[in-house]
Amino acid sequence: MNHVIDMQGVYWKNGKDVLLKNVSWKVGLQEHWALLGLNGSGKTTLLNMINGYIWPTQGTVSVLGHRFGQVDLRDLRKSIGWVSSSLQEKLYGSDKTQFVVISGKYATIGLYERLSEEDTSRAEALMRTLGCGHLWDREFRTCSQGEKQKVLIARALMADPQILILDEPCNGLDLFSRERLLDSIHELTQQEQTPTLLYVTHHTEEILPVFSHTLLLRQGEVIHSDATERIMEAATLSDFFEAPVVVEKHRQRVYVRVPHLED
Numbered sequence: 707m708n709h710v711i712d713m714q715g716v717y718w719k720n721g722k723d724v725l726l727k728n729v730s731w732k733v734g735l736q737e738h739w740a741l742l743g744l745n746g747s748g749k750t751t752l753l754n755m756i757n758g759y760i761w762p763t764q765g766t767v768s769v770l771g772h773r774f775g776q777v778d779l780r781d782l783r784k785s786i787g788w789v790s791s792s793l794q795e796k797l798y799g800s801d802k803t804q805f806v807v808i809s810g811k812y813a814t815i816g817l818y819e820r821l822s823e824e825d826t827s828r829a830e831a832l833m834r835t836l837g838c839g840h841l842w843d844r845e846f847r848t849c850s851q852g853e854k855q856k857v858l859i860a861r862a863l864m865a866d867p868q869i870l871i872l873d874e875p876c877n878g879l880d881l882f883s884r885e886r887l888l889d890s891i892h893e894l895t896q897q898e899q900t901p902t903l904l905y906v907t908h909h910t911e912e913i914l915p916v917f918s919h920t921l922l923l924r925q926g927e928v929i930h931s932d933a934t935e936r937i938m939e940a941a942t943l944s945d946f947f948e949a950p951v952v953v954e955k956h957r958q959r960v961y962v963r964v965p966h967l968e969d
């Protein structure tokens with residue numbers, strides 16, 4: 707396998723609507739990517755395609771070395787973890803977080819397997835890495851939003867995915883919870899076997915230095931895709947947002963300000 711993701715000239719049309727336009731994107735083996743785009747830019751559509759929930763109208767898609775059309779997508783999906791806020795609502799709030807995490811290995815809502823020592827110690831280790839080990843015995847519903855996100859990331863990792871999608875994980879988090887979650891994500895990338903991370907966001911300041919590359923999506927089109935440090939320049943971001951923006955760097959993260967909004 708040369709690339710984790712390899713899309714060439716991909717279009718996705720639904721009736722008259724063209725939701726992905728000529729998307730070409732290659733994710734290398736040692737890379738972590740951030741996907742940045744405004745509301746409705748096509749980020750979820752792109753992720754749905756990577757997971758094989760939608761099929762390109764035109765163009766080719768390979769994920770983890772498997773070309774769509776030549777692979778059982780149900781098998782492929784087992785190698786992809788997807789953490790999103792919609793998952794939270796599906797889980798049983800009365801389950802202890804340890805069961806929420808362990809059931810990730812079996813891709814079930816609720817745990818129907820006998821607890822093995824191996825699963826338990828793996829779940830403990832993952833929750834510790836993500837800084838939520840102290841929540842082991844807590845009911846999932848009693849966790850804060852930030853804590854729930856950490857539990858869900860640990861849950862996704864139980865299945866040993868090769869790709870982990872973090873879909874706007876900082877949504878709804880206060881300033882401090884957000885920093886704690888970002889710390890946990892950083893910690894995760896320091897482990898020996900980290901899956902390829904795809905981090906979806908609206909906010910440049912969430913893009914940690916570990917995200918080596920960034921893709922900028924606008925109206926279903928890739929406007930820029932490059933090393934993150936090259937993307938995070940005022941000229942590139944102003945071009946992307948189609949408005950002049952001011953870029954401020956602080957501890958290798960980029961904060962974007964809009965100096966003036968016309969009515």
Ligand SMILES: Nc1ncnc2c1ncn2[C@@H]1O[C@H](COP(=O)(O)OP(=O)(O)OP(=O)(O)O)[C@@H](O)[C@H]1O
Pocket residue numbers: 720723725743744745746747748749750751752
């Ligand atoms: N099945 C569909 N048929 C037609 N239009 C769709 C469909 N799914 C999404 N869209 C439209 O395609 C555009 C892209 O949607 P998408 O959900 O991929 O954007 P997004 O970048 O994930 O947005 P957000 O940041 O708000 O979550 C939107 O205008 C949306 O209304």
